[in-house]
Each structure stands twice: as C-alpha cells, then as structure tokens.
Amino acid sequence: MTITGSDRTGGETDPGSTPLYGNPSLDVLTERALRLARDGRALLGIVGEPGAGKSTFAEQLLARLEKERPGLTVAVSMDGFHLAHKVIEARGQVAGKGTIDTFDADGFLALLHRTRAETEHTVWWPEFDRDLEDAVSGAVEIAPHHRLVVVDGNFLLATRDPWRQARELLDESWFLDALPEPRRERLIRRYISYGFTPEAARAKALGVDEDTSVLIRGTVSRADLVLGELG
Numbered sequence: 001m002t003i004t005g006s007d008r009t010g011g012e013t014d015p016g017s018t019p020l021y022g023n024p025s026l027d028v029l030t031e032r033a034l035r036l037a038r039d040g041r042a043l044l045g046i047v048g049e050p051g052a053g054k055s056t057f058a059e060q061l062l063a064r065l066e067k068e069r070p071g072l073t074v075a076v077s078m079d080g081f082h083l084a085h086k087v088i089e090a091r092g093q094v095a096g097k098g099t100i101d102t103f104d105a106d107g108f109l110a111l112l113h114r115t116r117a118e119t120e121h122t123v124w125w126p127e128f129d130r131d132l133e134d135a136v137s138g139a140v141e142i143a144p145h146h147r148l149v150v151v152d153g154n155f156l157l158a159t160r161d162p163w164r165q166a167r168e169l170l171d172e173s174w175f176l177d178a179l180p181e182p183r184r185e186r187l188i189r190r191y192i193s194y195g196f197t198p199e200a201a202r203a204k205a206l207g208v209d210e211d212t213s214v215l216i217r218g219t220v221s222r223a224d225l226v227l228g229e230l231g
Contacts, residue, residue: 019060020053021176023228029174030064032225036171037072037148041119043112043169046152047223048176049213050098051187051205054152057176057227062150074146078153080126080135081108096208100155100215105162108153112169115142115149130194154212157219167222175223179231 019026036042046061048054058075065073081104088094093102114123127139142149156166156173167173184205191201220226 018230019057020229021057021227022230024225026060026064029061029227030068032172033061033065033148033150034069034072041116041147041149042171043116043149043151045156045166045170045173046150046176047154047156047173047216047219049178049183049216050154050209051183051185051190052176052178053183053186053229054154054176058150058152065148071145073148073150074140074142075150075152076125076140076142077127078103078108078151078155079128080139081105082128082135084135085133098154099208099212100158100160100163103155105155109162109165109169112151112166116169120144154216157222158215159219159222172224173222174225174227175220177220177226177228179229182229 024032033044036044046054046058048057055077062073062075082088082097083091083102083104085094085097088097088102093099096102111123111125115125121144123142124138125140125142126135126137128134129136151170153166155163156170157175158164158166187205187209188198188201191204192198196204
C-alpha cells in the first residue's frame, strides 16, 4: 500500500500514535532524511520483515517531513509491483502471495531508474489496492518538486538477481529491526482485518511469511542504518 499523505488504511497503527521505532529518534531521522535531498532528488528505502510496520513508520516519517518541508517528500511502495492476482493464480502461487517470486522485479527496478533520472516531469507509480487484491497503475504522482522519495518494501536489500540492483538505486536504506513477537502479532491482526479467519491468519503469518522473514533478515548487513523497535 502506498503512502501519499493521510490516506493510509489497512489495519496499521494510527500514524499520529507513538512511533514504533525510536532508536535513533524520529527527530534525528527527519534531519537525516532531509540531508539526503540537499543536492537533488534522493531515494530512501525502508526495509523490514512482514509485520515490521514499514508503512506505519514511513507514514510517521512522511508526516514529520511534511511539517518541516511541505511538498518535498512523497512515499511509494514496492507492493505496487505485485503480479496480478490472476497471474499468481495461474502460476499456482496463491498460498505464497507476497513472496519474492510474486513481484515484478524488473518493472520495479525500471521505475526506480526513472524516478532517479526523470526529475523534470511527473513519474507515475502504481499502488496495491487491498480491496481489489491487485495493483492499480498510475496511482501515485512523483512530481518535479518531490525531491525526496521514500520507498518501502521487503526486498530492497535482496542479493539475488535482479533484486540486488535495488540497493544501488537507493541513496540510503534503513532496516526496521522489529521485535519478533510484536511483529508476528501485528501481522496476524492485519490478516484478520483483511478477512482471514484467526486460524488462517496465524497459519500464514507463521508459515510462508516466516520463510520470507528469514530471507529479509539475512539482508540487514546491507542497510545503511538499523532502527530498533521500541519495546
């Protein structure tokens, strides 16, 4: 799901609530993010395991950045590059939806390239629509005045081809070091809010999503900054 201001939904924490991550503080992180965009457009990656609160953290950061420098920042998500649900069904991957093989990696990388290079006109990003269970193209505008683009996603630091190119296209990447049990519980609550039964939600969170978590946690050493979750 993509953050464009105050329209985030989907079972995440209210962006006005206490930050999930506080080491370093949000004030320090805001200053650091602003420094990235001093000399032109910059891309900041927010990485974490499923349920780490990437979208919530990104929205809280965006709200602070908007307060400091209105109109400077926009946020987008790798989730807009989910393969279409009908494609995932045809490939027999419905149970594994959200794993690294169910995304259009090349399309994502191509748009990262465009976002860095095409600063004189609008670049349009897709976003994932939870009601449709599909991505919607042309949903988020990155305009010339957007000099800082916050990109959240699970696999921004992945080392397998072609994903490994994503790290090179980001000016910085921040890894959300989530506490294991709160992360799993957030994930289960999110799936229940999407219509899963409690049993199905737990099975998905503790099954295929745990495999994805192992992959993502293995990329933490590639991050520029690791943020600790507040207990």
